[in-house]
Amino acid sequence: MAGPADESGAGTPRLAFIHQDDVPWTEVIAQMHGEKRVSVHEKFLEWNAKRMVVVGRYDPHMVIERHGHASDHLVFVLEGDLTVGERPCPAGTLIVLEVGAKFGPLIAGERGCLLFETWFGDPRPVPDDKEAYYALLRERSIVRLPNPKFDRPQAAPRRGHENKDLFS
Numbered sequence: 807m808a809g810p811a812d813e814s815g816a817g818t819p820r821l822a823f824i825h826q827d828d829v830p831w832t833e834v835i836a837q838m839h840g841e842k843r844v845s846v847h848e849k850f851l852e853w854n855a856k857r858m859v860v861v862g863r864y865d866p867h868m869v870i871e872r873h874g875h876a877s878d879h880l881v882f883v884l885e886g887d888l889t890v891g892e893r894p895c896p897a898g899t900l901i902v903l904e905v906g907a908k909f910g911p912l913i914a915g916e917r918g919c920l921l922f923e924t925w926f927g928d929p930r931p932v933p934d935d936k937e938a939y940y941a942l943l944r945e946r947s948i949v950r951l952p953n954p955k956f957d958r959p960q961a962a963p964r965r966g967h968e969n970k971d972l973f974s
Contacts, residue, residue, distance in 0.1 A: 832849070834956065857925060874934065875930065886919030
C-alpha cells in the first residue's frame with residue numbers, strides 16, 4: 807500500500823487518480839471584448855511543488871500575451887483552434903516550451919479551445935513585452951480585467967506571488 811511522502815519528498819511514491827469531473831472550473835484570466843466577458847478557465851488536476859497539470863478552456867478570441875514560464879511547459883490542443891504567434895495550432899498540436907523559451911501571443915479561435923497543459927516545476931509566467939501586449943489589446947478593443955481571485959488547491963506551493971497580478 808502506498809503511503810504519502812514526507813515533507814522532504816522521501817517516502818513511498820504516490821499513485822493518484824484524478825477525474826476531471828471531480829475538479830471544478832476556475833476562472834483565472836478575464837477580459838472584456840465589447841460588452842462580453844471572455845475568460846480562461848482551468849481545472850487544476852494536480853498542483854504541487856513538482857508539477858502542475860490543468861485542463862484549460864479559452865473562450866473564443868481570448869488573447870494571452872507572449873510569455874515563457876519559470877519551468878518547462880507542454881500544451882496539447884484537445885479541441886478548437888489556437889494561434890501562437892503566426893502559427894496555427896489546431897486540435898492535435900503539441901507545443902513544447904522549454905524554460906527560457908517564449909511563445910505567443912496566444913489567440914483562441916472562433917470556437918475557443920480546450921487545452922491539456924503541464925508544467926514541470928514553477929508554473930509562473932515570465933512576460934516578454936507587456937507594451938506590445940497592451941498595444942495588441944488596444945488594437946482589438948479588448949479591456950484586460952484584473953485577474954479573478956481564486957482559491958489555490960491545498961497542495962499548491964506558496965511562493966509569495968499569489969496575490970500579484972502576474973498573468974495576462
